[in-house]
Amino acid sequence: MNTKSQFLKNVNDENQTASRWLILFISIFLVSLFIHILLLILQIGNQLDLYFLNLNDFLADFLNPVRYTANRDPYFDETIHPMHHNNPGLFYIVCWCVKQIAGIESNSTLQDLWANHTVILMTFYYLIIQYLLIGHSIICLCKKFKTNQLILIPLMMSYPMLYTLERANHVLFTAACINYFIAFYDRDEQLLRLLSCLCLALAASMKIYPALFGFLYFEKKQNKEIVISALMTIFLFFVPFLFFKHGLNNFTRLLWNIKQFTTMENHSLFFSLVRLFCIFSLILSIFQKTLLERLICIIFPFLLLSTNAGFYTTLYFYPLIILLFNNNQDERYSMSSFYKYFFFIYFFCLLNPLQFTQYILPTNRNDNLLICFYSLRHIFLCILTYEAIKTIKSMRNRNL
Numbered sequence: 001m002n003t004k005s006q007f008l009k010n011v012n013d014e015n016q017t018a019s020r021w022l023i024l025f026i027s028i029f030l031v032s033l034f035i036h037i038l039l040l041i042l043q044i045g046n047q048l049d050l051y052f053l054n055l056n057d058f059l060a061d062f063l064n065p066v067r068y069t070a071n072r073d074p075y076f077d078e079t080i081h082p083m084h085h086n087n088p089g090l091f092y093i094v095c096w097c098v099k100q101i102a103g104i105e106s107n108s109t110l111q112d113l114w115a116n117h118t119v120i121l122m123t124f125y126y127l128i129i130q131y132l133l134i135g136h137s138i139i140c141l142c143k144k145f146k147t148n149q150l151i152l153i154p155l156m157m158s159y160p161m162l163y164t165l166e167r168a169n170h171v172l173f174t175a176a177c178i179n180y181f182i183a184f185y186d187r188d189e190q191l192l193r194l195l196s197c198l199c200l201a202l203a204a205s206m207k208i209y210p211a212l213f214g215f216l217y218f219e220k221k222q223n224k225e226i227v228i229s230a231l232m233t234i235f236l237f238f239v240p241f242l243f244f245k246h247g248l249n250n251f252t253r254l255l256w257n258i259k260q261f262t263t264m265e266n267h268s269l270f271f272s273l274v275r276l277f278c279i280f281s282l283i284l285s286i287f288q289k290t291l292l293e294r295l296i297c298i299i300f301p302f303l304l305l306s307t308n309a310g311f312y313t314t315l316y317f318y319p320l321i322i323l324l325f326n327n328n329q330d331e332r333y334s335m336s337s338f339y340k341y342f343f344f345i346y347f348f349c350l351l352n353p354l355q356f357t358q359y360i361l362p363t364n365r366n367d368n369l370l371i372c373f374y375s376l377r378h379i380f381l382c383i384l385t386y387e388a389i390k391t392i393k394s395m396r397n398r399n400l
Contacts, residue, residue, distance in 0.1 A: 021340075022148055022325040025348065029154040032354040039354075047355050050159065051166045059123055062095070062168035063113045069096040070106035073245045075253040086257045089240030089250065090205045091170055096243075098122050123168055130172035131156075131165070134315075137179030141319055144183050145326035145333055155321065158351035160314040167312075170206055175315040177203035178210050182295075182319050185216055185225070197225055201232030209313070215298055218286045281384050287391050292323050292335045297387065300380055314350055321347050342383070 040047040048054040064084060068074045074085050074092050098104075102119035104112075113119050135156060142149045155161065164172055177199040184196035203210035211233060217226050241250040278301035285297035299320065302313040324343050326333050 018325050018327050019148060021344065022150060025325070025344065026150060026153055028348060029157075029351060032352045033157055036354040045355065049355050050162060050353055052163070055166065057110070058114070058166065059120075059168040060110060062123055062126065062170070063110055063119070065092060065095040066099050066102075066104055066113065066119065067106070067108050067110070068092075069099055069244075070104055070108070071245075072096065072243070075244070075250045075257065076246055086254060088205055088208065088237055088254075089244065090236055093240050093243055094170075098126075127165060127168055127172075130170070130176065134172050134176040134179065137176040137183070138318065138322065140183040141179050141322045144328075145322055146328040147322045147326045151322055151325055154351050155318055157353070159353045160311065160350070162353055164312055164315065169312055171312040171315055174203040174207040174210050175318065177206075178213055178316060179319060181213060182216070185222075186220060193222075193225060194228070197229040197232060200229045201236050204229075204233045205236035209302055210316070212282060212298055212301060215282055215285050216294060219294065277381070277384070280388070284384075284388055284391060287395070288387065289332075290334055291332050292320065292339065293387055295320055295323070296380075296383060300384055317347065317350065321351075346379075 036047055036050070039045050052060075065074070065087060068077065068080055068085060069092050071077070074080070074087075077085065098119060102116055102122060104116070104119065135152060138152055138155055139149060141147070142151065161172075180199040181196045181203070184192040184199075187193055187196075200210070200214060203213075214226065214229055217223075217229075238248065238251065241248050244250055246253065281297045281300055285294045288294040288297060299316050302316055320343065323333060323335070324340065324347065
């Protein structure tokens with residue numbers, strides 16, 4: 001058998017293996033989803049723990065900001081808890097528009113908004129648009145990595161997705177923007193690269209932390225795109241403050257609000273060291289050879305640096321999940337067997353909606369994220385340490 005034939009045979013074997021792994025992944029996921037729904041209907045176990053406060057705070061991440069923007073003063077209102085008025089101005093403008101159309105008063109309660117048919121209908125459309133955007137962005141990533149689009153099934157019905165939909169959090173929009181960014185940032189077409197700049201700017205303007213994905217630009221030294229994205233982000237982030245009372249002073253107040261909330265967070269020596277390691281991991285991402293390794297280094301800080309969005313940030317893992325089942329023979333998208341096995345298990349635990357942890361952990365809450373987020377992030381820290389050691393050795397051998 002000649003070399004070309006052997007290469008084609010290896011490619012076909014790898015593609016078939018990826019397809020089998022994907023079918024297995026989807027099959028296990030669907031069984032878990034069916035059991036979750038069945039137990040939910042039969043009211044067996046604590047399956048409602050999948051949703052925040054057992055649905056007692058339904059759609060609150062969108063409806064509450066709608067209330068807070070009634071007086072166009074979402075940052076200086078002392079009656080609002082610090083964790084509730086630390087969103088960027090662009091998001092609050094969207095909320096204010098809904099408030100205007102639905103006629104929401106400043107003294108309205110969450111229960112009042114639930115009873116307002118107009119605001120519920122607008123929230124429904126708001127979620128539908130985000131859901132369609134993130135679905136289409138996943139398709140764009142699948143085309144780039146040549147991943148079977150059946151991966152949409154577990155991604156669109158996953159634990160993070162159902163949780164975020166129940167809360168009506170706008171991380172769906174920012175996650176979709178990041179998917180578009182990763183799909184287009186290194187394309188040859190200038191228009192698509194400009195679109196990726198806009199998507200990164202929109203994501204950073206709505207959630208701030210997605211700006212870290214800009215480190216992907218350093219691989220090919222895309223200085224032009226870095227400047228364009230930075231200018232777009234500055235414009236989209238700061239200009240909306242002018243719409244509200246106090247103008248640009250809202251920015252300093254936003255920083256104060258975030259600081260007030262983060263004082264409630266854990267400030268132990270361990271977590272301080274982990275946060276320093278997060279900064280190191282971002283620098284480390286520049287020296288990685290494959291997109292998988294760079295994304296690992298960029299995404300991990302989201303799990304610790306975000307103040308109150310730990311559950312939501314798991315949506316930023318979607319590009320890694322799509323990469324896991326890729327059929328693209330480009331060496332930039334390759335991964336070791338260890339990563340294939342590790343992420344297969346990790347992502348199944350992350351996406352699985354079935355609440356089962358109360359049977360294996362001494363806890364009154366049946367929260368799978370106790371494993372997926374709080375426990376496995378330490379395993380992720382070990383993965384990052386491994387990448388750091390491997391990179392340092394590689395650089396040392398190169399110098400020798």
